[in-house]
Amino acid sequence: MSRDVPLEAILASLSGPIAEYLTSLPSRAVWRDVSPEEIRQVLDRALPDAPTNAVDVVTDLAAELEPFVTAHASGRYFGFVIGGLHPAAYGAELLAASWDQNAGLFALAPGVMIAEEIAARWIVELLSLPEESSVGFVTGGQMANFTCLAAARDHVLRASGWDVEAEGLSGAPRLYVVAKTGVHATVPRALRYLGLGERTMIEVASDDQDRIVVTELDRVLHDLDGPTIVCVEAGNVNTGAFDDFEGVADALDAHRRRGHPSWGHVDGAVGLLAGAVPGYATTTAALARLDSWSTDGHKLLNVAYDCGVAITRHSAAHRAAMSVHADYLVRDEDPVREALDWNPEFSRRARGLGVYATLRSLGRSGVVEVVERTTRLARRFAKLLGDSGYAQVVNDVAFNQVLVHWPPPPGWSSDAWNDEIIARVQRDGTAFFSGTTWRGQRMMRISVSDHATDEPDVDRAVAALVRGVEAG
Ligand SMILES: Cc1ncc(COP(=O)(O)O)c(C=O)c1O
Numbered sequence: 001m002s003r004d005v006p007l008e009a010i011l012a013s014l015s016g017p018i019a020e021y022l023t024s025l026p027s028r029a030v031w032r033d034v035s036p037e038e039i040r041q042v043l044d045r046a047l048p049d050a051p052t053n054a055v056d057v058v059t060d061l062a063a064e065l066e067p068f069v070t071a072h073a074s075g076r077y078f079g080f081v082i083g084g085l086h087p088a089a090y091g092a093e094l095l096a097a098s099w100d101q102n103a104g105l106f107a108l109a110p111g112v113m114i115a116e117e118i119a120a121r122w123i124v125e126l127l128s129l130p131e132e133s134s135v136g137f138v139t140g141g142q143m144a145n146f147t148c149l150a151a152a153r154d155h156v157l158r159a160s161g162w163d164v165e166a167e168g169l170s171g172a173p174r175l176y177v178v179a180k181t182g183v184h185a186t187v188p189r190a191l192r193y194l195g196l197g198e199r200t201m202i203e204v205a206s207d208d209q210d211r212i213v214v215t216e217l218d219r220v221l222h223d224l225d226g227p228t229i230v231c232v233e234a235g236n237v238n239t240g241a242f243d244d245f246e247g248v249a250d251a252l253d254a255h256r257r258r259g260h261p262s263w264g265h266v267d268g269a270v271g272l273l274a275g276a277v278p279g280y281a282t283t284t285a286a287l288a289r290l291d292s293w294s295t296d297g298h299k300l301l302n303v304a305y306d307c308g309v310a311i312t313r314h315s316a317a318h319r320a321a322m323s324v325h326a327d328y329l330v331r332d333e334d335p336v337r338e339a340l341d342w343n344p345e346f347s348r349r350a351r352g353l354g355v356y357a358t359l360r361s362l363g364r365s366g367v368v369e370v371v372e373r374t375t376r377l378a379r380r381f382a383k384l385l386g387d388s389g390y391a392q393v394v395n396d397v398a399f400n401q402v403l404v405h406w407p408p409p410p411g412w413s414s415d416a417w418n419d420e421i422i423a424r425v426q427r428d429g430t431a432f433f434s435g436t437t438w439r440g441q442r443m444m445r446i447s448v449s450d451h452a453t454d455e456p457d458v459d460r461a462v463a464a465l466v467r468g469v470e471a472g
Pocket residue numbers: 080081139140141142143184186233235236237267268269270296308
């Protein structure tokens with residue numbers, strides 16, 4: 001039955017609806033308020049007993065689901081930290097899906113494996129990270145943090161005479177993990193996956209931009225007498241701020257000199273790409289003094305979902321934490337980068353192909369331009385909203401994230417008003433923003449992470465926000 005429909009018939013039947021969707025992006029509503037029930041009513045049916053022609057299934061699906069699609073690739077989606085879709089990334093995604101490659105081993109999928117090998121080298125070079133760094137293309141920032149912290153766990157425990165991969169954690173030397181107040185939730189979650197526990201994480205105070213206070217870090221490290229991992233950030237999810245990497249690297253060096261194996265991890269899901277930009281050189285120069293860096297292809301680089309990147313300078317630790325052997329696996333005789341050595345997955349899709357295609361298309365100057373433009377547009381938001389008289393910009397807009405507080409009119413609590421403004425603009429459909437609780441107060445976040453966003457998008461979004469406020 002399935003052979004009754006050649007695969008190319010699927011492409012032919014979907015090209016119309018897909019083209020229609022893509023051309024609607026500049027004008028369509030970015031989001032619709034829908035209930036799960038509405039969607040179930042369209043999709044839910046008894047499990048079919050008999051086959052249905054695949055062309056009919058996917059053309060129906062395209063029509064049924066399209067009204068419920070969130071326009072993440074629209075230039076007016078500013079919620080969470082959602083990257084757009086670079087045309088080269090989109091093309092690579094179509095190819096990877098059509099080729100259906102299992103990108104675990106060179107023996108399985110040689111072409112895309114070498115594309116990933118080159119993408120890995122390019123990303124290290126682009127960010128001026130140590131040449132010897134190893135790279136895993138994972139599903140996102142969460143798994144990039146997990147992968148880097150797994151390598152960190154291996155490294156600091158091995159240096160303490162303990163092989164965690166072989167022995168597990170029972171009886172291991174006490175390992176300390178230090179992070180700041182306001183650390184992204186995916187770090188403690190990764191610690192949980194790694195058997196290190198969330199609650200044992202030692203919190204260091206952060207400043208008014210959620211940057212780690214280095215003097216506090218120093219003080220905390222002085223009291224720790226064992227292997228230690230310190231987690232910092234390139235681009236805080238609320239403020240966009242970068243930690244003081246120089247200060248953190250100095251504190252870690254001093255801790256090492258006191259005899260404690262140490263590792264500095266940078267969660268760069270939001271902002272590691274700043275490492276490619278001369279204008280951020282002062283901020284990012286000391287990144288390369290740390291030990292691992294996670295980032296996302298699917299955020300500011302605008303690669304398709306899902307794509308994260310885990311990078312460590314200690315390839316032996318990275319490999320020890322991730323590699324796998326099985327008698328039936330074929331490893332190539334020639335030295336080749338096998339994804340199985342650097343990734344937590346076994347079978348996997350060729351998500352690094354999107355990184356290869358996007359970097360090949362943007363080039364170094366294109367990446368610089370995306371980072372600079374999104375930051376400039378974030379500053380435009382901050383200026384226009386500040387000038388409106390209705391909003392307060394809470395953060396120093398040093399990158400592409402803006403944190404906004406809406407002072408309430410009489411009769412509204414601050415939290416309720418901030419949530420109301422976000423809800424009004426979401427319902428309006430012109431633009432999408434999401435909220436956060438920062439220092440105990442509800443606020444609105446703006447993340448400019450799409451290469452497609454331009455000045456008119458920002459101006460339309462600000463006008464929609466102002467309309468929302470003036471609706472009373
Ligand atoms: C700082 C930070 N780290 C990690 C993540 C998780 O990234 P992902 O959703 O790609 O797993 C995010 C997501 O926004 C983030 O902002």
